[in-house]
Amino acid sequence: MAQQPQAKYRKDYKAPDFTITQIDLDFDLRKSHTVVIAKSQVKQLTAGSDTLTLDGEGLTLRRVEINGTEWSSFEEGPEGLVLTNLPQQFTLLIETEIDPSANTSLEGLYLSDGAYCTQCEAEGFRRITYYLDRPDVLAKFTTKITADKSAFPFLLSNGNKVGQGEIDGGRHWVQWEDPFAKPSYLFALVAGDFDLLQDTFTTRSGRDVALEIFVDKGNLARASHAMTSLKHSMKWDEDRFGLEYDLDIYMIVAVDFFNMGAMENKGLNVFNSKFVLANSDTATDTDYLGIESVIGHEYFHNWTGNRVTCRDWFQLSLKEGLTVFRDQEFSSDLGSRAVNRINNVRIMRGPQFAEDCSPMAHPIRPEKVIEMNNFYTLTVYEKGSEVIRMMHTLLGETNFQKGMKLYFERHDGTAATCEDFVKAMEDASGTDLGQFRLWYSQSGTPELTVSSAYDIEQKTLTLTVNQTTRPTADQKEKAPLLIPFDIELYGEDGSVIELQCNNEKVENVLHVNQETQEFVFENVNEKPVISMLREFSAPVKLTFEYTDEELVFLMVHARNEFARWDAGQMLLAKHIKQNVARIQKGEAFVLPGDVVDAFRGVLLDGSLDVALIAEILTLPSENEIGGWFEEVDVDAINQVRSAIKQRLAVDLCDELSAVYHTLHQGEYTIEHEAIGKRSLRNVCLGYLAQLDNGDALVREHFNVANNMTDTAAALAAANHAELPARAELMKIFSDKWTHDGLVMDKWFMLQGCNPAVGALANVKAQMSHPAFSLKNPNRTRSLVGAFCNNNPLHFHAKDGSGYEFLTDILIQLNASNPQVASRLIDPLLKFGRFDKDRQALMRQSLERLAALDDLAKDLYEKINKALDATS
Ligand code: TRP
Ligand code: ZN
Secondary structure (H helix, E strand, O other), rough: OOOOOOOEHHHHHHOEEEEEEEEEEEEEOOOOOOEEEEEEEEEOOOOOOOEEEEEEOOEEEEEEOOOOOEOEEEEEEOOOEEEEEOOEEEEEEEEEEEOHHHOOOOOEEEEEEEEEEEOOOOOHHHHHOOOOOOOOEEEEEEEEEEEEEEOOOOOEEOOEEEEEEEEEEEEEEEEEEEEEOOOOHOOEEEEEOOOEEEEEEEOOOEEEEEEEEEEOOOOHHHOOOHHHHHHHHHHHHHHHHHHOOOOEEEEEEEEEOOOOOOOOOOOOEEEEEOOOOOOOOOHHHHHHHHHHHHHHHHHOOOOOOOOOOEHHHHHHHHHHHHHHHHHHHHHHHHHHHHHHHHHHHHHHHHHHHHHOOOOOOOOOOOOOOOOOHHHHHHHHHHHHHHHHHHHHHHHHHHHHHHHHHHHHHHHOOEEEHHHHHHHHHHHHHHHOHHEEEEEHHHHHHHEEEEEEEOOOOOOOOEEEEEEEEEOOOOOOOOOOEEEEEEEEEEEEOOOEEEOEEEOOOOOEEEEEEOOEEEEOOOOOOOOEEEEEEEEEEEEOOEEEOOOOHHHHHHHHHHHOHHHHHHHHHHHHHHHHHHHHHHOOOOOOOOOOOOHHHHHHHHHHOOOOOOOHHHHOOOOHHHHEEEOOOOOOOOHHHHHHHHHHHHHHHHHHHHHHHHHHHHOOOOOOEEEEOHHHHHHHHHHHHHOOOOOOOOHHHHHHHHHOOOOOOHHHHHHHHHHOOOHHHHHHHHHHHHHHHOOHHHHHHHHHHHHHOOOOHHHHHHHHHHOOOOOOOEEEEEEEEHHHHHHHHOOHHHHHHOOHHHHHHHHHHHEEEEEEEOHHHHHHHHHHHHHOOOOOOHHHHHHHHHHHHHHHOOHHHHHHHHHHHHHHHHH
């Protein structure tokens, strides 16, 4: 590298010397030479400063004027445009030229299938014009867009449309005005030809809001679920948080080329089409639920993100953790709370815990950043949401909502910090969150080790709780956190034993806040079974020596659904760990009949929600299992997981088959009950596929399927069980859907995680499938991402072929789309967790990348951290 990328530190935050209060943008859209004129009102904030550095990247500067006359007192440097000798207040005009057709990074202004669109978060606006591209500069925006009328009939930007007209040469223009001051990362522009779905929503104060969803031509019929989800989101935010929408129009545009899920630009969300388009032929139940949650997420950002934004990017979790918490609550209030919690906890215990012990470990509020795009992580989003959830648990809904109200009273219309949020919660509820704040600055996963002693004479139960957090790559010293630890005690007959201390009833949520602590409960008349970390009350790893009997008891008797699922997972975990150890010693696989019977009991329990039964019967992923070991043995883990699946299928064959047949449904609906039934039926199919008549059953399932959920389940079952039907069914599917990239993503994903021999050669072959393109992030993630993340046996092949394959792809993506490259590299960074031979091969791959001449700073940051961590 010519110049080593520089890190920024949270501690170095400094308010800007100048601010911009108003910006009038004028875009003349042309494929390879778009002209942008930005006229800004600039005001000095720090007396005496007369130098202003504006951020900019890849811009061709054509003109600078101050107060209407040409300005020559400036220099273009590597950091941007440095203006000198400035007055205290002035109008700044900057004219730049950019090339959207050459923009493959999908940041700034780019073309997606013939439509112009922008992505400015986090630091993309600087690829459009020179500006103070930082979230603590809030300006009112107007945007004038001029383009060819027939190719781009829709010209969209933030706020309200205030003018339009036609000009010579078949061009037209539209002018937009956003009445709310905002940082540049929330700016958006879209120009194209779309189908438009329109609706309206009346807010609770009686204002009518126009709702508009723009999709590629021909996709109108696939937009209605997104519209329904949007209306549900608007209603829910009023009901649960008392928050109303604030503009007269809310627009959503679906695009096929997008680096992430979606973007909350004020009044003009841009979405990955994956999170908008759905009908029963093309989308699975999971897709439908994903759309609901992402539509909700972006809508909820209007208050948590846009009305109150972030002071600097280190505070990203202020908006993301809180908004993820809100979208999780939205999905839980509309659907099954238990199933939502289970899926969120799976993400925490799998990929988030893995991130916490990787070279990229960071607190939810990072201290040091080279490339901000690298910090849109599971830690900032998902763990950030768990931190908000813990405050909700500690304060309760009423006080939490008081805290939200105070937060908006204090910070509406400004750029705030995580500290501001915690302070509002603290002040509104009168709760001391002093020690709790450590969750913002400490990285890594705390480990809680619990032991219990029952005293039959005294009738007391003593719980000894020990907490430790191991050193992480970014931080050696760890301190005890405040951990809300939710427990419940059960008597032999399943009755609840009240928690009492000093003869008084105490809360279920214990406050664990020291390294070692004892909790003594009185009047416990029999030795209880203890349900712990209920609802996953804190993002920690729990160790407690449960007996099989206790876990089976909790699977049946725990009062809440999540705890029943969790007991099942702990039972599986225990036997998976024991069997991995056996395999490593060359011993035979053992699974006691009682364990199988516990799952039989669940399958036959008519009182359980079918959706929950499906979750209980779903084994933890190979990745999650890997996280339980100091050194990951991919082969042993794969063997054990398959053996358990096979054993359950064989022993529960009759029950699985009976449930499979009873749950057959005629018509397809997306009611939650129907989703639950399909989910359990398809889990049963996954087990039954492994048995003797599995091939016939899966073919039949595929042939009669009247919706994509069932079709995809048949393919997945054929894929995982390596059935003879696989190739034939995959071909039928690809012949039918080759024209539709979003649908083909499901197919590419199955190619990616095909367990059969020759998986890598097959993945390589599919890269020349007509529906595949490395330029499209969805396709890349489906095929390459699935192979590297969800096919451990082949990705970690002993000869290093998996690593080499990923490295070759990363070299291409480093040049075309560094943000996607940087997300894809993650499995290579975690080499420290594998055996010496694999470590050496993974390290070689990273070194090959490190030696690239034009290594983007996204990859630079991660590779250097990984190589440093173990050198
Ligand atoms: N703010 C977006 C969200 O969470 C995230 C996002 C969308 C994003 N596109 C991006 C972040 C591009 C960085 C770069 O809803
Ligand atoms: Zn978000």
